[in-house]
Amino acid sequence: MTAPTDKVIKKYVPMSETAFYILLSLFKQPQHGYGIVKYVEDITSGRLKLGSGTVYGTITKMLKDHLIVVYANEERKKTYEITELGNEIIQREMTRLEELYTNAMAHRGEKK
Amino acid sequence: MSYTHFWKPFWSYHIQSTEHWVGEMSKKGYTLTHFQPKLSRFTFSEEASPHETFAISFDRSKQHPLPKALEADGWEVVNKKRKWAVYGNTKQKDEVKTSIVRDNLESRNSKISMFWWAYFLYMIFSISLQASLLIPLYLSNDSFTVTRVESPMWILTYFMAAVQMGVTIIGIYSLIALKKESRRLSEEVTQSQLLEDSTDKPVTLSGERRTKFKVGWMYAPDKIETWLEEKEQSGWHLIHVNKGGVKFQFERSDKNLYAYSVLFEGRADRNAHAFHSEAGWERVYVSGSSWQQWSIWRQAYSEEMEKPEINDDLESKQRAAMSVAKIYTLMFSPIIVLFGFNFFSFMLPNALEQGYFSLSGIERFNTTIFPLAMSVFLISILRAWAYYFRVRS
Numbered sequence: 001m002t003a004p005t006d007k008v009i010k011k012y013v014p015m016s017e018t019a020f021y022i023l024l025s026l027f028k029q030p031q032h033g034y035g036i037v038k039y040v041e042d043i044t045s046g047r048l049k050l051g052s053g054t055v056y057g058t059i060t061k062m063l064k065d066h067l068i069v070v071y072a073n074e075e076r077k078k079t080y081e082i083t084e085l086g087n088e089i090i091q092r093e094m095t096r097l098e099e100l101y102t103n104a105m106a107h108r109g110e111k112k
Numbered sequence: 113m114s115y116t117h118f119w120k121p122f123w124s125y126h127i128q129s130t131e132h133w134v135g136e137m138s139k140k141g142y143t144l145t146h147f148q149p150k151l152s153r154f155t156f157s158e159e160a161s162p163h164e165t166f167a168i169s170f171d172r173s174k175q176h177p178l179p180k181a182l183e184a185d186g187w188e189v190v191n192k193k194r195k196w197a198v199y200g201n202t203k204q205k206d207e208v209k210t211s212i213v214r215d216n217l218e219s220r221n222s223k224i225s226m227f228w229w230a231y232f233l234y235m236i237f238s239i240s241l242q243a244s245l246l247i248p249l250y251l252s253n254d255s256f257t258v259t260r261v262e263s264p265m266w267i268l269t270y271f272m273a274a275v276q277m278g279v280t281i282i283g284i285y286s287l288i289a290l291k292k293e294s295r296r297l298s299e300e301v302t303q304s305q306l307l308e309d310s311t312d313k314p315v316t317l318s319g320e321r322r323t324k325f326k327v328g329w330m331y332a333p334d335k336i337e338t339w340l341e342e343k344e345q346s347g348w349h350l351i352h353v354n355k356g357g358v359k360f361q362f363e364r365s366d367k368n369l370y371a372y373s374v375l376f377e378g379r380a381d382r383n384a385h386a387f388h389s390e391a392g393w394e395r396v397y398v399s400g401s402s403w404q405q406w407s408i409w410r411q412a413y414s415e416e417m418e419k420p421e422i423n424d425d426l427e428s429k430q431r432a433a434m435s436v437a438k439i440y441t442l443m444f445s446p447i448i449v450l451f452g453f454n455f456f457s458f459m460l461p462n463a464l465e466q467g468y469f470s471l472s473g474i475e476r477f478n479t480t481i482f483p484l485a486m487s488v489f490l491i492s493i494l495r496a497w498a499y500y501f502r503v504r505s
Contacts, residue, residue, distance in 0.1 A: 016425070016427070018425055030179075030181055033383075033387040033390070033391075034387060034390040034391055037391055049418075049420070049424075050424065051391075051420070051421050051422050051423055051424030051425070051428070052387050052388045052390075052391035052393065052422055053373070053375065053384075053388070053421075053422035053423035053424075053428055053432070054422075054423050054424050054425050054427075054428045055387075056384050056387055056388075057423070057427075057428040057431060057432075058428070064173075066173070066175060066177070069177045069179045070179070070213045070215075071179045071181055071182050071210050071211070071212060071213060072210060072211040072212070072213050073181070073209070073210060074209045074210070076211065076300065076301060078213055078383055079181065081179045081180060081181055083177065
């Protein structure tokens with residue numbers, strides 16, 4: 001692994017809830033901007049309604065760091081796709097969250 | 113194998129026709145083997161090209177990624193040279209579904225335009241400075257003689273004059289070409305992404321009207337948001353903002369809950385605006401310029417809902433506020449320094465020495481207006497930073 005990649009990983013792991021859900025929504029398939037907002041609202045059962053400015057700003061940052069790439073789809077709508085690096089980062093973050101989850105559950109179990 | 117070279121000056125100002133030209137060349141049985149973007153040189157070999165459709169992309173990071181979706185649609189990177197790359201597709205143009213995004217190119221073009229505007233501003237400034245020195249000489253009745261000393265060095269003067277002329281012509285050409293290019297690039301975007309302002313024209317309803325003027329709200333966007341929201345809550349609905357962004361027209365209506373958001377962008381961004389409007393925001397104002405674009409957005413909401421915000425996390429709010437504070441500091445501090453230097457080293461000593469009232473009309477005017485302008489600029493900078501610190505806390 002090259003040094004700049006390590007730097008990017010350090011920058012994103014751990015990541016904010018917003019960043020996590022944006023990257024997660026691109027994990028399975030490419031999405032356009034509003035698609036991300038809808039997807040995140042959907043999987044959090046309406047709890048998280050991301051502001052479009054927040055999403056746009058985060059996407060711009062992720063594009064710069066090469067976590068995602070952009071292309072225009074059939075309707076010439078900007079569509080975002082996760083890169084290898086983005087994939088690597090979300091996987092690491094998922095592992096971290098898994099650890100959090102298992103530990104939380106274990107401690108909750110012990111208390112009773 | 114035989115190679116043919118082409119020199120295409122300013123090819124990047126006509127990206128679509130350059131792409132088309134590479135396509136035409138490939139139809140004639142030439143393959144682009146090499147290109148030197150900086151030298152505007154394109155080298156073709158006489159062999160059949162597998163590609164029918166071409167796209168030229170600019171990427172500041174020199175990575176030239178190929179998204180999987182583009183690859184699946186038949187695209188590949190044919191040629192790369194630093195920040196430029198030629199993407200080719202084996203399919204006919206109308207069979208190709210996906211395309212590359214030209215944001216990087218547009219931002220590069222607008223930077224070039226900005227450079228040329230700065231150049232011409234500097235030219236105007238220095239010409240007027242020289243004129244202000246020479247014109248009194250021409251207008252005075254005293255006769256004067258100018259002696260031209262013969263020297264071989266005059267050739268340098270002529271040479272520099274020719275260079276200056278050449279640069280100026282290139283500059284004018286660039287500005288015109290880039291203006292047209294920016295229109296062409298914006299036409300690539302489908303109609304659905306172009307926004308119409310809902311309040312572009314004042315609605316002709318016969319309700320009770322009220323007009324308010326607000327100047328300098330850009331330095332405290334959060335305050336104008338609150339002001340507009342309070343207006344709506346007290347039953348005054350915003351119906352029109354004039355182009356200059358100072359005249360706000362309201363109409364008597366029911367009391368409404370609206371969330372207002374003011375946005376600032378260093379470069380006009382159609383895509384971002386299309387996205388916000390898709391997300392339910394209504395654009396009520398957008399400033400005319402393509403750099404440093406201000407826009408005002410609103411969205412109705414109900415009491416049971418959380419108040420919507422365009423930037424809803426602290427990080428993006430801070431980033432937005434920081435860019436406002438930064439741009440005004442960068443823009444105004446050179447003016448303050450320039451004015452301050454003039455005022456404190458010439459005007460003020462002069463006024464103190466001679467007494468304010470014995471100064472000539474123009475001197476008196478300058479001595480008054482300079483500190484006034486300086487404080488207006490200084491206050492604007494301070495207000496922008498105050499806004500940033502309000503957002504941060």
